Amino acid sequence: MRRASGIVLPLFSLPSPHGVGTMGQAAKDFIDFLADAGQAWWQVLPVGPTSYGDSPYQSPSAFAGNPYFVDLDLLVASGLLTAEEVCAPNWGDDPTHVDYDLLFRNRLDLLRIACDRGWKRDEAAVRAFVAENEDWLPDYALFMAVKRHFGMLAWQEWPDESIRLHREDACQRYARELEDDVRLFTYVQYLFFAQWAELRAYAHARGVSIFGDMPIYVALDSADVWAHPENYQLDERNNPVEVAGVPPDYFSSEGQLWGNPLYDYEAMEKDGYAWWQRRVRAAARLYDMVRIDHFRGFARYWSVPAGSRTAKDGHWVDGPGIRLIDALRTGNPQVSLVAEDLGTPTPEVVELLLASGLPGMKVLQFAFDGREDNEHLPHGIPVNCVCYTGTHDNAPLGEWFAEESPECLDLARRFVGLNDEEGLIWGMVRQGMSSVAVLFFAQMQDYLELGSEARINTPGVLDGNWRWRLQEGQLTADLARRIAGVTRLYGRRATGESLYE
Numbered sequence: 001m002r003r004a005s006g007i008v009l010p011l012f013s014l015p016s017p018h019g020v021g022t023m024g025q026a027a028k029d030f031i032d033f034l035a036d037a038g039q040a041w042w043q044v045l046p047v048g049p050t051s052y053g054d055s056p057y058q059s060p061s062a063f064a065g066n067p068y069f070v071d072l073d074l075l076v077a078s079g080l081l082t083a084e085e086v087c088a089p090n091w092g093d094d095p096t097h098v099d100y101d102l103l104f105r106n107r108l109d110l111l112r113i114a115c116d117r118g119w120k121r122d123e124a125a126v127r128a129f130v131a132e133n134e135d136w137l138p139d140y141a142l143f144m145a146v147k148r149h150f151g152m153l154a155w156q157e158w159p160d161e162s163i164r165l166h167r168e169d170a171c172q173r174y175a176r177e178l179e180d181d182v183r184l185f186t187y188v189q190y191l192f193f194a195q196w197a198e199l200r201a202y203a204h205a206r207g208v209s210i211f212g213d214m215p216i217y218v219a220l221d222s223a224d225v226w227a228h229p230e231n232y233q234l235d236e237r238n239n240p241v242e243v244a245g246v247p248p249d250y251f252s253s254e255g256q257l258w259g260n261p262l263y264d265y266e267a268m269e270k271d272g273y274a275w276w277q278r279r280v281r282a283a284a285r286l287y288d289m290v291r292i293d294h295f296r297g298f299a300r301y302w303s304v305p306a307g308s309r310t311a312k313d314g315h316w317v318d319g320p321g322i323r324l325i326d327a328l329r330t331g332n333p334q335v336s337l338v339a340e341d342l343g344t345p346t347p348e349v350v351e352l353l354l355a356s357g358l359p360g361m362k363v364l365q366f367a368f369d370g371r372e373d374n375e376h377l378p379h380g381i382p383v384n385c386v387c388y389t390g391t392h393d394n395a396p397l398g399e400w401f402a403e404e405s406p407e408c409l410d411l412a413r414r415f416v417g418l419n420d421e422e423g424l425i426w427g428m429v430r431q432g433m434s435s436v437a438v439l440f441f442a443q444m445q446d447y448l449e450l451g452s453e454a455r456i457n458t459p460g461v462l463d464g465n466w467r468w469r470l471q472e473g474q475l476t477a478d479l480a481r482r483i484a485g486v487t488r489l490y491g492r493r494a495t496g497e498s499l500y501e
Contacts, residue, residue: 001336001359001438005492006041006211007034008392009444010056010456011069012098015472019091019107020098023195024071028202033475035206037483038493042203043211043441045392045456047196047286051221054100054466055457057293058219058260060144063136063282065192067111068103074195080114096453097467108184115187122190129190135278136223137189143223145181146174154221156239165238166227196286211338211441212287214279216294217244217260225261231268231275232261242303245311246294249343252460255302255311262303265320273324277331284335292358295339298324299352321348325356338386342366345375357384362437364428365390365400368411378415378431387437389428389446393459396443397425398451425449426486433490440492447483448474 014021014030021027034042048059049066056066075081089106092099119126130137143155150158162170175182203210218224220240224231229238244260268275283290292298297319304314328337341353341360353360362385367376374380381387389397401409401424412418418427425446432440445454445468457465487493 002040003438003492004040005433005440005487006039006043007037007444007447008043008388008441009470010045010392010466011047011066012045012466013444013456013469015095015470017091018072018086019103020068021469022069022071023192023199024073027071027199030470030475031199031203031206031208033480034208036477036480038487039483040207040492041209041211041289041439041441043291044213044287046213046215050100050466051219053462054098056213056466057215057217059215060147060219060222061136061140062215062218062222062224062279063133064140064189064223065196065286067188067192068107069195070111070188070191071195072110075110075114075191078118080118081110085110085113095471096469098469100467111188111191112184114191115184118191119183119187122187126187126190129193130186133189136282137186139227140189140223141182141185142171142175142178143226144185145178148181149174149178155226156221166229193285200286209288210286211289211291212283213291213293214283216292216297217258217262220259220261228275231264233264234261240306243306243308244297244301245304245314246302246343247311247314254460255314256460257304257308257311262301265324269320269323272331273320273327276324276328280328280332280335280337284332289336289338291338291340293340295341295353295358295360296343296346296349299348300346321352322355325352325358342391359438360385361388361391362386362435363388363390363394364432365394365397365404368408368415370407370411378435381435381437383436383438385437386439386441387432387435388440389432389442392443392456394443395452396445396450396454397428398445398449399455401425402451423449430486430490433486433492444470447479 009030011027012021014026016022016026031042046056046059047066047069048056048061049064050056051060052058072081072086076083076086089110090102092102146158146163147153147155155164158164160170163174200210233241235241240261242262243258244262245257246255248255280290299319299321300316301319302311302314303317304311337358339353339356339358339360341349342363362376362381364376364378367374367378390400395403416427416431418424429442429446432442454468456468
């Protein structure tokens with residue numbers, strides 16, 4: 001991996017007249033901006049469907065793509081929709097934030113029109129797509145069709161026990177009865193992956209690679225758990241016995257009770273972690289490099305009894321460790337992986353990271369708490385890591401400088417040499433760019449010098465996340481040149497360029 005840098009921007013944050021960022025022209029425009037700014041990487045959040053809380057980390061499928069990201073203008077261009085149909089729904093009157101309620105009410109109806117017009121036309125291509133994805137797509141399409149049939153209830157609440165328990169005869173019966181919806185969800189996935197393939201090819205043509213995120217856990221209300229309960233710690237009624245979370249940390253004094261079902265790693269090991277290998281292969285179809293979210297959970301994971309009110313009631317359990325990492329690499333030798341190892345650096349996590357050889361992560365916002373042994377301090381950052389000003393879970397630097405403690409900010413000023421002439425935010429970017437870390441990323445909001453209004457996620461807070469959107473005109477040529485200048489100065493552009501340009 002060569003020394004380089006990139007920008008973190010969720011797909012949903014791209015500008016669009018239709019309520020949410022998509023895989024259309026705005027995505028290509030952002031790739032052009034990255035290329036002009038000398039950036040080799042675009043880091044996105046998970047691109048799967050969202051459900052409860054609108055979080056990309058709580059998806060009804062570990063394999064499917066988000067229907068909201070299917071670009072409507074591209075469907076118009078291909079004859080599946082008309083411009084009048086696309087403009088007719090209410091997509092919201094605030095272009096700075098995603099309105100998920102409106103998307104939920106309006107998007108699928110348009111995609112159904114596209115499906116009705118395109119199913120016969122694209123029949124051969126769809127049939128081939130289904131065959132390529134037979135290990136997850138039929139279950140996902142049926143799962144979503146049945147959810148709609150039962151008013152979007154979680155599968156644990158479906159009134160028909162036979163389909164709730166995924167019995168074969170019930171699956172066949174519902175597939176026949178709900179054929180139209182099964183076809184719809186199948187076709188939408190065909191559209192998603194076709195548009196994604198085109199977008200990724202465009203990125204590669206501009207010298208930009210895509211860095212994606214693979215959440216460690218899947219949602220309880222997902223096709224994955226419904227169709228394969230044997231992979232999870234469930235009781236005889238397929239209800240979770242213990243659920244996932246993290247103990248109290250610097251993000252939350254109460255800890256975080258995620259509620260995801262925990263894996264039955266013992267059962268998974270019997271077939272060589274086949275489900276995990278399929279999942280990494282699916283991620284490699286989307287991304288050039290994959291971040292394993294919550295990597296520390298492979299060393300030890302926080303197990304909370306189902307029904308607990310907070311994560312404080314949990315306890316540590318040993319994870320699968322290097323056995324799972326080795327299995328992922330053996331089954332997917334072409335995939336580049338990054339370990340999201342944030343949190344208290346316990347000995348077992350440090351040992352697993354070293355044994356795996358994977359790059360870890362360092363975050364400059366965590367560096368200045370006054371501890372001399374703080375692993376995020378710039379002088380201790382190793383080459384084999386990805387350095388960030390902050391991740392999507394952190395405040396944009398504009399908010400961080402406004403709200404962090406005076407002691408922390410004073411240390412950051414002295415350590416980094418921050419000054420008003422350069423600007424505090426650009427000083428932190430300079431520190432990350434100049435680090436020895438092989439990769440450096442900043443959030444797009446940092447380059448735009450935005451504050452709390454542009455925060456992507458506040459961990460432990462359910463409402464108001466995953467909504468910020470970039471505005472037309474914010475990505476200027478002057479900004480691209482400034483980013484390109486600091487990128488070139490610290491050797492993160494293509495080799496052979498002159499520092500005097």
